[in-house]
Amino acid sequence: MKQRNTYIGKILFSVSSLATGLKTTLNEFFTRKVTEQYPENRKTQKISERHRARLYMPLDENGNNKCIACGLCANNCPNGTITIKTKMVTDPETGKSKKMLDEYTYDLGCCMFCQLCVNVCPKDAIAFNNDFENAVFDRKKLIIKLNK
Amino acid sequence: MFSFNNITTAIDEFLNSVLPAQGALIVECVLVALCAVLAYVTLAIVMIFMERKVCAAFQCRLGPMRVGYWGLLQVFADVFKMLIKEIISINRSDRVLYNLAPYLVVMSSVLTFSCLPFASGLQVLDFNIGVFFIMAASSFGVLGILLAGWSSNNKYSMIGAVRSGAQMISYELSIGLCILVVVILSGTMQISELVDMQRSGWFIFRGHIPAFIAFIIYLIAGNAETNRAPFDLPEAESELTAGFHTEYSGMHFGFFYVAEFMNLFIVAGIASTLFLGGWAPLYITGLDAFNNIMDYIPGIVWFLGKTFFVIWLLMWVRWTFPRMRIDHVVSLEWKYLIPIGLVNLLIMTLCVVMGWTF
Numbered sequence: 001m002k003q004r005n006t007y008i009g010k011i012l013f014s015v016s017s018l019a020t021g022l023k024t025t026l027n028e029f030f031t032r033k034v035t036e037q038y039p040e041n042r043k044t045q046k047i048s049e050r051h052r053a054r055l056y057m058p059l060d061e062n063g064n065n066k067c068i069a070c071g072l073c074a075n076n077c078p079n080g081t082i083t084i085k086t087k088m089v090t091d092p093e094t095g096k097s098k099k100m101l102d103e104y105t106y107d108l109g110c111c112m113f114c115q116l117c118v119n120v121c122p123k124d125a126i127a128f129n130n131d132f133e134n135a136v137f138d139r140k141k142l143i144i145k146l147n148k
Numbered sequence: 149m150f151s152f153n154n155i156t157t158a159i160d161e162f163l164n165s166v167l168p169a170q171g172a173l174i175v176e177c178v179l180v181a182l183c184a185v186l187a188y189v190t191l192a193i194v195m196i197f198m199e200r201k202v203c204a205a206f207q208c209r210l211g212p213m214r215v216g217y218w219g220l221l222q223v224f225a226d227v228f229k230m231l232i233k234e235i236i237s238i239n240r241s242d243r244v245l246y247n248l249a250p251y252l253v254v255m256s257s258v259l260t261f262s263c264l265p266f267a268s269g270l271q272v273l274d275f276n277i278g279v280f281f282i283m284a285a286s287s288f289g290v291l292g293i294l295l296a297g298w299s300s301n302n303k304y305s306m307i308g309a310v311r312s313g314a315q316m317i318s319y320e321l322s323i324g325l326c327i328l329v330v331v332i333l334s335g336t337m338q339i340s341e342l343v344d345m346q347r348s349g350w351f352i353f354r355g356h357i358p359a360f361i362a363f364i365i366y367l368i369a370g371n372a373e374t375n376r377a378p379f380d381l382p383e384a385e386s387e388l389t390a391g392f393h394t395e396y397s398g399m400h401f402g403f404f405y406v407a408e409f410m411n412l413f414i415v416a417g418i419a420s421t422l423f424l425g426g427w428a429p430l431y432i433t434g435l436d437a438f439n440n441i442m443d444y445i446p447g448i449v450w451f452l453g454k455t456f457f458v459i460w461l462l463m464w465v466r467w468t469f470p471r472m473r474i475d476h477v478v479s480l481e482w483k484y485l486i487p488i489g490l491v492n493l494l495i496m497t498l499c500v501v502m503g504w505t506f
Contacts, residue, residue, distance in 0.1 A: 011484065018469070027205050035210040096343040 052113040053132035055106050057125055057146045060118060065147050066125035069101040073117035073126060081110045082117060102146055109142035153269035184262050184272055188410060189468045194410045198456070199463060206467040216397035230405075231397040233488070241395070242299035244337060249299060249398065250403035252292030257407045257414060259285040265418040267344050267427045267447035278339035279327055282418060283320070286373070288317040289411070293382065293392050296404070308391025312382030313473055315372055318481040319379075322369035327498045328353070330422045348436035349433075350425035354506045358496035363488055370415035371462055374408060380476060382457040386420035410461060420454035427451040458505040467484045 004013050030058060045102050047053075074082040086104040090096070118126055126146070136142060159179075163172040169245060200222065204211030212219030238246065262272035263282050273281065290313055297309020331337055333355045334345050347352075352359050372379040383391040393404045427447030431439045472480070499505050 011488075021468050022464065025464065028208050029464075030204050031208060033205070033210045034206075034208050035213075037210070037213060 001100045001104060005038070006039060006113060016072045019073045026061055047130045047132065049130070051130050052115055052128040053130050053136060054128065055111065055117070055126055055146065056131075057104065058131050065101065066123045067147065068123055068125070069099055070122065072120045072122070076120045078114060078116070079112055081107045104146040106146050107143045125140050150237065150270040156269060169310060174207045180272055184258065187266075188258055188261055189406070190296060191413055192406045192409050193223050193227070195413055195459070196226070198459070199409070202463045203467050206464070228404040230399060235398040235400055238300055238302075238395050241301045245295045245370065246395075247400075249292045250297035250319060250400045250407075252295065253289050253407045254292075254403045256285055256287075256289035256292065257410045258342060261417075262385045263339060263480060264414065264451075266337050266451050270376045271340065274338065274340050276336075279331060279342070279422075280336045282339075283324060283327065286411075286414065287320050289318075289407070293424035296396070296456075297374070297392040300392075302395050304388040305392050305394045305397070308388045309393070310383045311324060312375060312392060312497070314474075315375075315379060315477055319369040319372040319485075322365055322489050324370065325364040325486070325493055326366035327422065327492055329358060331484050332496050332500055333359065333416065334494070339421060339426075343421060344477045345430055346425035347428040347431070348506060349431065350423065350428070352416065352423040355499070356505070358421060358492050358499060361488065361492045362496070363419065365492070366419055366423070366486055367458070367461065368464075369481075369485060370419065371465060374411040374462075376408075376414055377466045378472050379475055380471055381475060411457065416449075416455045416458035416462060420451065424454045424458070425450075425452060426454075456457075 004010060024075075038045070057065060057067065068082055069083055069086045074084050083105045084101065085101050085105075087102040088097045089100045091098055107114060113128070115128065136140070160172070160176065163175055167175065197220070200276075201211045212222035215222040215225050231393070237243065259273075260282055263278055263285070265274070275281070293312045293316075294309045297305040297307075299310070330351055331340070333351055334342055336342060346354075352363055355362075376381045381391075382388075383393075385391075388394070391400055396404060427450045429439075429442040429445060429447075429450055431442065441451040468473075
């Protein structure tokens with residue numbers, strides 16, 4: 001707009017710029033609405049795969065836990081959400097004793113979903129899943145034992 | 149064509165046969181008032197629902213969906229909530245004016261509402277200076293707003309009221325000029341005559357360019373008159389909490405709310421009466437079959453259809469533009485709308501004198 005400083009130029013410029021805005025909202029009026037009606041759309045809803053809802057331990061193809069009980073996740077957790085209990089197991093073939101995971105406890109109520117534990121794990125033994133319906137009536141139920 | 153005059157005359161004759169003349173008049177007044185207020189409230193409910201849905205659609209949302217099917221009962225829930233709230237009295241406020249203000253606002257909007265021609269013969273007030281009366285009745289709503297701001301003993305309310313006064317009094321001039329354009333074109337101020345004249349063609353087509361400019365200016369000024377965004381400075385919730393009705397609660401606040409919505413309906417109704425032909429159907433000269441089909445649609449459907457279309461236009465503007473600054477609001481009116489309106493009036497007068505209208 002060259003003539004933006006004249007009286008008529010100002011009017012024409014503002015009318016065209018207002019028309020741009022009106023066009024944008026008119027397009028919006030006819031697009032598909034983004035609202036998700038949550039409890040009704042449970043079956044069809046899609047949650048992003050990267051959504052961090054709850055920590056779980058994925059098993060390897062043989063159905064074994066991948067955790068080596070190194071304790072890095074527990075050490076890196078800013079909130080102290082993870083506690084790991086270990087036990088010493090003697091290998092029947094070699095006769096050497098080895099540290100094994102006994103109990104992997106995760107306090108969902110304290111977790112701030114920073115994903116540091118998942119990033120630091122050397123064996124990818126833990127991950128976040130999309131299981132987001134975590135409301136319970138008792139805080140004790142939020143303390144979950146992750147390994148079987 | 150079907151006219152509501154038949155029904156009203158029949159009721160009048162029946163009442164006069166069973167009651168003395170004075171009694172019949174009183175009963176008629178009560179009946180008319182009852183119908184007007186009922187229509188007012190019903191339309192307000194429809195408008196509030198429409199506002200929620202249209203606003204949601206412009207923001208890519210669905211709006212209320214839970215209360216009743218498709219959210220249809222949401223407005224009733226809102227009204228019920230409003231009714232059961234306590235009406236508080238403010239410390240060191242001017243009690244009389246504080247309680248009077250909402251009624252003034254509602255009164256002015258009901259008075260204006262009763263001038264709208266819903267269909268042939270379905271109009272409460274119809275006399276030879278109808279348009280002038282609409283101007284007068286709608287402009288004393290600002291008095292209620294000023295009183296509300298002044299009597300609530302609150303800085304924000306006061307600022308909101310003063311802004312509202314400056315804005316509404318300014319924009320009334322533009323509305324007056326736009327209405328004058330139509331009055332010049334038609335040569336009458338009586339609303340029923342105005343609508344009758346438009347049965348051969350709506351004024352926005354018969355008055356072509358000047359009428360169209362007047363229509364646009366009327367919509368802008370009308371939006372400012374109803375205190376809606378982008379002219380919602382009197383309320384300006386981010387700066388003044390809620391402006392002139394900050395201190396009101398319960399149904400007193402409800403009155404302001406309803407009056408605001410109904411003012412929107414009235415502005416749209418007057419726009420459709422003056423420019424889009426009121427209850428007059430759309431005729432295209434030469435297409436007789438089309439015109440015959442249009443005749444079958446009753447006048448009230450035409451009027452409400454046009455009015456809700458204009459309301460939709462105003463809502464479109466309301467949910468598109470951000471709030472203006474007070475100096476921009478005033479300069480838009482005095483530097484742009486009034487000069488354009490005056491030149492437009494001159495053009496229309498020329499067109500009418502030279503016979504350039506259809």
